[in-house]
Amino acid sequence: MVPDWKTKGKRRTLADSFGDAARGVLYAVKTERNMRIHVTAAVYVLFFSRFLGVTRGEYAALLLAVALVITAEGFNTAIEMLCDFAQKSYNRFIGRTKDIAAGAVLVSAVFAAFVGVTVLWRPAELWALAQTIFTSPVYCPLFVLAAALALLFIFAGPEKIAGWFERKKKK
Ligand SMILES: Nc1ncnc2c1ncn2[C@@H]1O[C@H](COP(=O)(O)OP(=O)(O)OP(=O)(O)O)[C@@H](O)[C@H]1O
Numbered sequence: 067m068v069p070d071w072k073t074k075g076k077r078r079t080l081a082d083s084f085g086d087a088a089r090g091v092l093y094a095v096k097t098e099r100n101m102r103i104h105v106t107a108a109v110y111v112l113f114f115s116r117f118l119g120v121t122r123g124e125y126a127a128l129l130l131a132v133a134l135v136i137t138a139e140g141f142n143t144a145i146e147m148l149c150d151f152a153q154k155s156y157n158r159f160i161g162r163t164k165d166i167a168a169g170a171v172l173v174s175a176v177f178a179a180f181v182g183v184t185v186l187w188r189p190a191e192l193w194a195l196a197q198t199i200f201t202s203p204v205y206c207p208l209f210v211l212a213a214a215l216a217l218l219f220i221f222a223g224p225e226k227i228a229g230w231f232e233r234k235k236k237k
Pocket of ligand 1: 100154155156157158162168
């Protein structure tokens, strides 16, 4: 049941629902550092695994592992927000609720890491990929730049980065 303040008397479309969901994902990425860590790790794993000769089935396993962690982190973020809204002061049930939600993320991340190691532990291919990247005058700086941007994205976050640009514009 969607309250009337949201629909303003209009029928909600499928596009409205997708819009809300996309906003939710973006909000979690913007506000949660852990979500940004998962998203960045996912981009790296899914991108570089293409160069390691993984099969379609193995790639599907990686996709599922990524989806599991990001989904768990999304639920954890939502539960944390609800808890903070419902209870500002100390409450042991709130504490336990948050711990269980965080535990679910941990379990999914540990198993995703097992999947990643099982699929991607190919020393010969990894060594060849590393050599290709670090001996290339093009790929090496690109890799370093991408790593620096990834760290900035994780630890500063899109909001802080946008704030820096806005402050520069105002000067
Ligand atoms: N209202 C509360 N009452 C009791 N314990 C709480 C409460 N709020 C937080 N805690 C405890 O502190 C822990 C961390 O809280 P919270 O998840 O809000 O911090 P966070 O820094 O946002 O965590 P995360 O790193 O998972 O994003 C919880 O797992 C819980 O154990």
